[in-house]
Amino acid sequence: MEINKKTLRYIFLGAAGCILLYWLLHETERIRAVWMAVSNVLSPFVTGAAIAFVLNVPMRAIERPLKGIKKQGLRRAVAIVLTLLAVGLVLTGVVYLLVPQLIMTIESLIDTIPGFFTKVQTNVTSFLNNNPDLFAWLQANTDIENFNWQNLIEKVVAVLSNGVSTVVDMVKNAIVGLSTGIFNAVLSIVFALYCLSRKEILARQGRRLVYSILPEPKGDEVIRVLRMTNSSFSNFISGQCLEALILGALFAVFMLIFNMPYVPLISVIIAVTALVPIVGAFVGCIVGAFFILMVDPQLAFWFVIMFLILQQLENNLIYPRVVGSSIGLPGMWVLLAVAIGGDLMGVGGMLLMIPLAAVVYTLLREFTEKQLEKRGVPQEKLVDQPPVLKSGFQQRQERKKARKQAAAQAQQEKDEEV
Numbered sequence: 001m002e003i004n005k006k007t008l009r010y011i012f013l014g015a016a017g018c019i020l021l022y023w024l025l026h027e028t029e030r031i032r033a034v035w036m037a038v039s040n041v042l043s044p045f046v047t048g049a050a051i052a053f054v055l056n057v058p059m060r061a062i063e064r065p066l067k068g069i070k071k072q073g074l075r076r077a078v079a080i081v082l083t084l085l086a087v088g089l090v091l092t093g094v095v096y097l098l099v100p101q102l103i104m105t106i107e108s109l110i111d112t113i114p115g116f117f118t119k120v121q122t123n124v125t126s127f128l129n130n131n132p133d134l135f136a137w138l139q140a141n142t143d144i145e146n147f148n149w150q151n152l153i154e155k156v157v158a159v160l161s162n163g164v165s166t167v168v169d170m171v172k173n174a175i176v177g178l179s180t181g182i183f184n185a186v187l188s189i190v191f192a193l194y195c196l197s198r199k200e201i202l203a204r205q206g207r208r209l210v211y212s213i214l215p216e217p218k219g220d221e222v223i224r225v226l227r228m229t230n231s232s233f234s235n236f237i238s239g240q241c242l243e244a245l246i247l248g249a250l251f252a253v254f255m256l257i258f259n260m261p262y263v264p265l266i267s268v269i270i271a272v273t274a275l276v277p278i279v280g281a282f283v284g285c286i287v288g289a290f291f292i293l294m295v296d297p298q299l300a301f302w303f304v305i306m307f308l309i310l311q312q313l314e315n316n317l318i319y320p321r322v323v324g325s326s327i328g329l330p331g332m333w334v335l336l337a338v339a340i341g342g343d344l345m346g347v348g349g350m351l352l353m354i355p356l357a358a359v360v361y362t363l364l365r366e367f368t369e370k371q372l373e374k375r376g377v378p379q380e381k382l383v384d385q386p387p388v389l390k391s392g393f394q395q396r397q398e399r400k401k402a403r404k405q406a407a408a409q410a411q412q413e414k415d416e417e418v
Contacts, residue, residue, distance in 0.1 A: 044184045048191030055196060057237050059083040080196055094268060101265040228362060232355040240351075244274040247281060247314055254306055261295050262288070276350055279338065281311060333357055 024031060063079040195202060211219045248271025255263045270284035285307040293300035334354055341353025 044187040045191050047184075048188035049195060051188060051192040052195035052199075053233065054237060055083055055087065055192065056199065057234050058086060059196060060234075062086070076197055080193065083196075094272065097264050097268045098272070101262070225359070225363065229355070229359050232358045232362075236355040236358070240275055243314070243318060244271045246318055247271060247274045247310070250310055250314075251307075254310065255303075258299075258302065258306070260292060260299055260303060262291050266291065279342070279350070281307075281314070285311075333361060 059079050062082050063075065066075050066079055069075040069078065207219075207223060210222050213219075214222060248267045251270050252263055252267035255267065260266075266284070266288035269287055270281055273280040273284035273287075276283075285304065288307075289300050289304050292303050334357075337353040337357035338350050341349030341351075343349075345352065
């Protein structure tokens with residue numbers, strides 16, 4: 001092997017990589033400490049970039065009608081202000097609908113729970129009196145006569161009261177803890193506004209960096225994939241918000257039709273939790289069913305039935321078409337991406353994995369089509385109903401049979417000529 005500068009560079013890079021790998025494997029605690037320190041420094045900027053990416057979706061729609069403003073800086077400033085106002089109004093509306101009714105609901109539940117369990121005790125006693133055979137079986141197999149219902153009610157009320165007080169304490173601690181992160185929050189918002197105001201310049205600088213490192217064809221491919229990723233994430237965010245709005249509106253309409261309580265509270269909870277793909281609405285269903293259960297157990301049962309019906313409608317019709325079609329990912333792969341992302345990284349993984357899966361799906365489809373074209377695979381083998389494929393043994397037998405038939409036919413034609 002010839003020893004030249006290129007070979008020496010490869011040897012040096014290989015040796016440096018081995019040394020780095022050895023250090024990574026033997027200094028895990030120090031690496032973890034360094035990683036945590038770097039993460040703490042970069043987290044406000046990463047958060048700011050994520051905020052800017054999310055806000056850029058509505059800002060693009062707001063900025064289009066402002067093309068009449070000739071000065072680009074003024075147009076961008078107006079678009080940013082209008083975007084912040086729109087997002088602030090949405091968040092204020094959600095908080096205004098959610099928080100007061102949630103407080104009122106918890107207060108009413110605390111007052112309702114003792115009467116609810118007393119009512120349950122009365123209904124159970126009445127049911128047992130109307131079914132003497134069942135009551136006799138319970139007497140024979142359980143100690144129901146000495147069962148202390150009042151003690152059970154007091155324990156349940158105490159547990160729920162302690163749970164409510166624990167939640168209140170957790171909220172207080174969270175509020176106190178948030179005060180220590182004000183600086184990071186302000187820094188993230190300022191960085192997000194900077195990214196939004198100079199996004200074209202940042203994109204141009206990023207392209208220059210890519211082309212300065214990679215050859216032009218590879219740079220083109222990297223830029224294309226990054227643009228595809230940006231489009232996929234943007235479509236996913238807008239589609240997810242639209243899907244949550246549709247689902248919340250459906251629940252509000254049907255709950256009003258069936259005269260169910262807590263319509264604004266439950267519909268907003270379901271709309272907010274539906275932002276988490278596929279599984280988020282089930283959390284809203286559990287919370288809503290619990291609230292309705294304290295008022296009317298029968299209505300809670302019908303609420304769950306209504307949720308299951310609407311959820312089937314949402315999973316099979318709304319979600320695949322609103323979210324799946326907007327990012328170019330079939331519904332089955334959306335469900336798979338949610339399952340994998342949730343198992344790996346929780347709720348954040350669910351939100352991140354769907355657009356990433358859409359990008360991987362598109363790239364894999366392009367790669368497959370390119371390879372099939374290169375290999376010259378017949379199109380009839382790629383249709384929905386391909387022809388029956390035979391084994392090598394069957395093909396050899398058919399060729400032998402065809403040769404015998406051809407030989408026999410040739411012999412027959414020869415005999416006829418004679």
